Amino acid sequence: MELSTLVEDGQPGWTRRVFSDAYKQSRALVKTMMQVAGLAVTLDPAGNLIGKLGGGDPELPPLVVGSHSDTVSAGGRFDGMVGVVAAVEVARILAGHGGALRHPLWIVDFLGEEPNQFGISCLGSRAVTGHLTAEHLALRDETGASLGDALRTSGCRPDELASTRWPDGSLHAYLELHIEQGARLERAGRQIGVVTCIAGISRASIDIEGRADHAGTTPMDLRRDALQGAAELVLGTEVIGRVQEADEDGVATAGRLLVEPNSTNVVPARALLNVELRSVFETWLRNRSTDLETLAGRVASSRSLAVTVQWVSQGDPVPCDPRLRRILSQSAARVGTVPLELPSGASHDAAHIARIAPIAMLFIPSRDGRSHCPEEWSDPWEVTLGAKALLQAVLDVDGAAL
Numbered sequence: 001m002e003l004s005t006l007v008e009d010g011q012p013g014w015t016r017r018v019f020s021d022a023y024k025q026s027r028a029l030v031k032t033m034m035q036v037a038g039l040a041v042t043l044d045p046a047g048n049l050i051g052k053l054g055g056g057d058p059e060l061p062p063l064v065v066g067s068h069s070d071t072v073s074a075g076g077r078f079d080g081m082v083g084v085v086a087a088v089e090v091a092r093i094l095a096g097h098g099g100a101l102r103h104p105l106w107i108v109d110f111l112g113e114e115p116n117q118f119g120i121s122c123l124g125s126r127a128v129t130g131h132l133t134a135e136h137l138a139l140r141d142e143t144g145a146s147l148g149d150a151l152r153t154s155g156c157r158p159d160e161l162a163s164t165r166w167p168d169g170s171l172h173a174y175l176e177l178h179i180e181q182g183a184r185l186e187r188a189g190r191q192i193g194v195v196t197c198i199a200g201i202s203r204a205s206i207d208i209e210g211r212a213d214h215a216g217t218t219p220m221d222l223r224r225d226a227l228q229g230a231a232e233l234v235l236g237t238e239v240i241g242r243v244q245e246a247d248e249d250g251v252a253t254a255g256r257l258l259v260e261p262n263s264t265n266v267v268p269a270r271a272l273l274n275v276e277l278r279s280v281f282e283t284w285l286r287n288r289s290t291d292l293e294t295l296a297g298r299v300a301s302s303r304s305l306a307v308t309v310q311w312v313s314q315g316d317p318v319p320c321d322p323r324l325r326r327i328l329s330q331s332a333a334r335v336g337t338v339p340l341e342l343p344s345g346a347s348h349d350a351a352h353i354a355r356i357a358p359i360a361m362l363f364i365p366s367r368d369g370r371s372h373c374p375e376e377w378s379d380p381w382e383v384t385l386g387a388k389a390l391l392q393a394v395l396d397v398d399g400a401a402l
């Protein structure tokens with residue numbers, strides 16, 4: 001709640017985007033929380049705020065627990081923050097017991113997990129896995145400033161990114177507590193979720209080119225109306241999203257549409273449509289991508305349009321580590337809950353860390369499944385239970401040979 005008072009002026013909901021003044025203030029608060037908890041705090045070159053607690057055996061690789069404290073525009077108070085605050089609380093309790101762990105414990109507030117004005121998400125977790133590239137740093141926002149500039153002015157050292165890297169196998173494990181952002185837990189009447197897999201996302205940018213004509217004088221059969229083609233693709237996307245194949249499913253969204261010239265009395269000449277597919281099943285994603293391309297081809301030929309589908313990103317599903325999943329389910333049971341195994345439709349920093357370490361995630365319920373909106377809510381007792389389960393998970397994973 002204290003973090004939620006730090007929001008951008010004049011923005012709706014609880015808005016605290018990466019690089020904003022509110023974000024800088026929030027991270028100063030998180031840093032203080034970490035210090036009060038007894039952690040040694042550093043800001044790495046990529047802008048990740050890391051609080052470290054020594055372990056019984058300093059030779060062992062660290063057990064890392066993290067999340068993020070930035071929000072989407074008009075977002076809520078729990079997405080990301082729950083994971084950061086609970087992790088700091090876990091560390092505070094452990095530090096108070098003389099650091100009860102074998103492994104060093106790192107608590108990480110990753111820089112900018114949500115998509116930003118440069119069109120890229122998960123800045124911090126990409127950087128530590130060596131996936132924040134020079135091309136990324138050269139991305140520009142609407143004012144012409146580059147991501148590299150933005151990082152520099154906010155106290156990061158983008159020229160030293162190589163030194164921020166966590167090598168393959170250098171972590172014992174990575175754990176993240178997060179709100180579900182969906183309604184499965186609520187519907188099942190469960191309080192703790194253990195994530196099976198983080199959905200892969202395929203994003204397509206579809207360019208539909210027709211011809212601008214007079215809306216009064218051009219007969220219907222002579223039109224090459226780009227927006228009508230886009231409309232068919234929008235409805236087709238819904239059909240594709242409903243396809244179930246051998247128990248495999250997913251979701252499809254046509255979320256953005258631009259029309260040119262966007263004028264009442266002109267037959268639309270061009271439409272730009274963004275479609276994304278998400279699933280925890282690789283085959284489903286691949287087959288639905290083909291479906292979308294086939295549909296685009298059909299729309300193009302039946303309406304004499306030029307339709308190009310460009311895949312902007314195609315991320316595979318990221319399974320959580322099976323051994324960690326088992327441990328986390330037992331940890332959740334030990335704090336008196338009956339955990340629900342469930343997939344994550346949203347992506348997380350954990351999906352990037354999975355490149356270099358075994359990962360697992362715990363979920364707590366989101367009221368009415370709402371998230372990325374001001375109504376986002378988890379009850380205080382649910383957050384508390386999540387923190388308890390996380391503490392138990394940290395203790396159990398610390399004691400496990402992975």
Ligand SMILES: [Zn+2]
Pocket residue numbers: 068079080113178348
């Ligand atoms: Zn999040």
